[in-house]
Amino acid sequence: MKMKRMFGLLLVLSLVVASFAACGTKEGGSGGNDKFYIGGMGPLTGDAASYGLHVKWSAEIAVEEINAAGGINGKQIEFRFEDDEHDPEKAVNAYNNLKDWGLQVVMGAVTSGPSVAVAEETKNDNMFMITPSGSAPAVVKYDNAFQVCFSDPNQGSASAKYISDKGLATKVAVIYDSSEVYSSGIYEKFASEAKNSNFEIVAAEAFTADSKSDFAVQLQKAKDSGAELVFLPIYYQQAVLILTQANDMGYKPIFFGCDGLDGILGVENFDTALAEDVMLLTPFAADAQDEKTQNFVAKFKEAHNEVPNQFGADAYDAIYILKEALEAGNVTPDMSTSDITEALKKEITQLNFDGLTGAGMTWKATGEVNKEPKAVIIKDGAYTLFD
Amino acid sequence: MSFLSYLIRGISLGSVYSIIALGYTMVYGIAKMLNFAHGDIIMIGGYVIFTIMSTIGLPPFVAVLVGIVLCTLLGVTIERIAYKPLRSASSLAVLITAIGVSYFLQNFALLIFGADAKSFTSVIKLSPLELAGGKLTISGETLVTIPLCIIIMVFLSVFVKKTKVGRGMIAVSENKEAAILMGVNVNRTIAITFAIGSALAAVASALMFSAYPALSTTSGAMPGIKAFVAAVFGGIGSIPGAMIGGILLGIIEILSRAYISSQLADAIVFLVLILVLLVKPTGILGKKIQEKV
Numbered sequence: 001m002k003m004k005r006m007f008g009l010l011l012v013l014s015l016v017v018a019s020f021a022a023c024g025t026k027e028g029g030s031g032g033n034d035k036f037y038i039g040g041m042g043p044l045t046g047d048a049a050s051y052g053l054h055v056k057w058s059a060e061i062a063v064e065e066i067n068a069a070g071g072i073n074g075k076q077i078e079f080r081f082e083d084d085e086h087d088p089e090k091a092v093n094a095y096n097n098l099k100d101w102g103l104q105v106v107m108g109a110v111t112s113g114p115s116v117a118v119a120e121e122t123k124n125d126n127m128f129m130i131t132p133s134g135s136a137p138a139v140v141k142y143d144n145a146f147q148v149c150f151s152d153p154n155q156g157s158a159s160a161k162y163i164s165d166k167g168l169a170t171k172v173a174v175i176y177d178s179s180e181v182y183s184s185g186i187y188e189k190f191a192s193e194a195k196n197s198n199f200e201i202v203a204a205e206a207f208t209a210d211s212k213s214d215f216a217v218q219l220q221k222a223k224d225s226g227a228e229l230v231f232l233p234i235y236y237q238q239a240v241l242i243l244t245q246a247n248d249m250g251y252k253p254i255f256f257g258c259d260g261l262d263g264i265l266g267v268e269n270f271d272t273a274l275a276e277d278v279m280l281l282t283p284f285a286a287d288a289q290d291e292k293t294q295n296f297v298a299k300f301k302e303a304h305n306e307v308p309n310q311f312g313a314d315a316y317d318a319i320y321i322l323k324e325a326l327e328a329g330n331v332t333p334d335m336s337t338s339d340i341t342e343a344l345k346k347e348i349t350q351l352n353f354d355g356l357t358g359a360g361m362t363w364k365a366t367g368e369v370n371k372e373p374k375a376v377i378i379k380d381g382a383y384t385l386f387d
Numbered sequence: 388m389s390f391l392s393y394l395i396r397g398i399s400l401g402s403v404y405s406i407i408a409l410g411y412t413m414v415y416g417i418a419k420m421l422n423f424a425h426g427d428i429i430m431i432g433g434y435v436i437f438t439i440m441s442t443i444g445l446p447p448f449v450a451v452l453v454g455i456v457l458c459t460l461l462g463v464t465i466e467r468i469a470y471k472p473l474r475s476a477s478s479l480a481v482l483i484t485a486i487g488v489s490y491f492l493q494n495f496a497l498l499i500f501g502a503d504a505k506s507f508t509s510v511i512k513l514s515p516l517e518l519a520g521g522k523l524t525i526s527g528e529t530l531v532t533i534p535l536c537i538i539i540m541v542f543l544s545v546f547v548k549k550t551k552v553g554r555g556m557i558a559v560s561e562n563k564e565a566a567i568l569m570g571v572n573v574n575r576t577i578a579i580t581f582a583i584g585s586a587l588a589a590v591a592s593a594l595m596f597s598a599y600p601a602l603s604t605t606s607g608a609m610p611g612i613k614a615f616v617a618a619v620f621g622g623i624g625s626i627p628g629a630m631i632g633g634i635l636l637g638i639i640e641i642l643s644r645a646y647i648s649s650q651l652a653d654a655i656v657f658l659v660l661i662l663v664l665l666v667k668p669t670g671i672l673g674k675k676i677q678e679k680v
Contacts, residue, residue: 046502047605050503208650214396214599217396224389240600240601244600249524268441268505268506269506269508
């Protein structure tokens with residue numbers, strides 16, 4: 001099996017080499033542009049595909065709206081989105097491909113691991129990067145990267161605060177993925193925040209990418225510890241299995257998750273009754289009644305016959321955030337990538353942005369966003385605002 | 388009581404590994420190659436059964452039957468196209484081809500079935516067995532998987548020892564050239580081995596996805612690797628060894644997760660593997676001069 005991994009790595013390496021070989025046709029291709037070249041990368045295939053697809057589709061809606069309304073500073077946007085399969089190496093490949101195409105601003109990546117990898121590259125190239133949903137703190141460790149979503153620690157502390165303030169439970173169990181930076185990041189902050197709250201963590205059980213199908217032990221331990229609430233800072237594929245297996249065991253605590261659970265209702269053939277009353281902390285609810293959300297959801301549904309999730313809303317916001325910052329800085333597409341980056345870095349910290357995922361969003365120079373989380377509960381197979 | 392329930396869970400996970408490991412060990416024992424695409428044939432089997440059962444709406448046994456037929460055809464086709472031309476090439480070339488086939492199948496499935504995760508409906512409609520006043524429950528999937536695994540193991544052992552084709556398999560595994568001289572059709576024997584291995588993969592996919600219903604294009608890869616480990620653990624090439632290795636692997640995995648650490652479970656599983664191989668390099672049931680299969 002070692003062999004298999006090694007050959008996998010070799011294959012990836014050869015792909016990387018191949019993509020580098022393809023470089024150089026349009027190096028630093030920003031001079032004299034008549035359009036803004038905004039590109040992104042995310043998982044369009046593979047386990048996390050639902051996130052990437054929603055980001056791509058939503059960003060396309062925003063780009064279309066902006067272009068139809070006359071563009072940014074009178075210039076149109078060219079948007080392109082590439083697949084990274086939730087794989088850091090492939091995300092870097094995608095980034096290099098986009099640079100060949102003429103990339104000036106990155107709207108990506110979608111998941112944390114790839115975002116961290118792309119951030120290293122954009123730092124070297126001094127290219128502005130705004131990730132809709134790459135929530136690990138390491139994504140924004142450089143000054144050119146900004147987040148639309150909450151960072152993992154913020155999700156962890158916000159979840160702990162929410163559970164405590166609403167008095168949802170006194171005994172809490174956590175099941176998290178210790179091989180995923182997203183999941184363990186939220187868990188660590190959640191655990192430290194739990195010390196200052198009125199509930200107690202009675203069980204903290206992990207799983208890894210290599211053993212993510214059997215959760216009987218973790219659930220049994222949670223059940224034996226008497227937990228009334230199980231906190232799941234994980235992605236939805238594993239949550240599907242956890243909900244199914246908990247149901248088989250006859251264990252019915254409150255399940256509480258973060259934005260990774262968003263997408264669970266879209267799993268084909270999944271019995272959504274199992275997800276009834278599952279709560280998740282997310283800044284976006286598709287059933288919100290404001291005009292902006294309804295307009296976006298209607299367009300999304302019309303084009304793709306699905307209800308957009310939080311990732312989509314984050315991406316839609318990301319494009320509009322770029323628009324406002326580019327307009328505030330009077331940026332034009334013929335400027336060099338570096339100049340655009342410097343202008344955006346300055347302007348985004350001055351913004352006070354009202355979007356789908358929050359009103360009055362502001363950014364510090366560290367790249368983290370400041371906005372209010374909302375809790376959503378699944379009722380009759382749909383996300384509903386909880387309060 | 389919780390120990391017993393963990394043990395049962397371990398046996399249940401282990402029996403899934405076993406049934407996959409049987410396919411690995413058959414092919415290795417006879418064709419002397421590691422068919423890394425085995426896990427991906429399981430994934431394809433899962434999608435076929437899912438499509439027939441949930442999308443078209445036919446009853447589960449029809450779905451499983453079609454799954455077995457299609458997987459068998461797929462296995463034989465892969466053998467014919469990708470492995471047969473390499474019969475006399477170095478084992479490294481065959482290994483790399485197998486890895487290529489594995490990636491090909493994953494991406495092929497991605498194109499056909501799409502990227503969305505799917506939730507598999509169990510093909511086993513048996514209600515769980517409750518013991519000790521409901522404190523111990525054994526799922527219907529486990530109740531079917533374990534006996535089925537034993538039946539398959541016994542059937543395979545008898546098949547290779549008693550039938551003409553089976554004895555041909557032993558002959559090929561022991562000495563390919565001598566087998567040819569004795570009039571054994573090596574190509575046909577290896578093709579039959581692949582057919583059996585792939586049919587087993589379809590059975591494994593029905594059982595595995597019934598127990599763990601998350602279906603995606605990569606969901607065959609990790610169980611495939613674990614089953615390969617199980618096959619090595621039990622003594623690769625040995626049919627009863629694959630079963631014992633699989634069940635032990637499942638039990639060790641679950642018990643170490645329950646009693647030592649859920650973070651370290653995988654490390655412990657592989658540590659045990661290393662220790663076993665240090666003491667007994669051919670695996671638990673592997674013999675020095677192996678009577679392979």
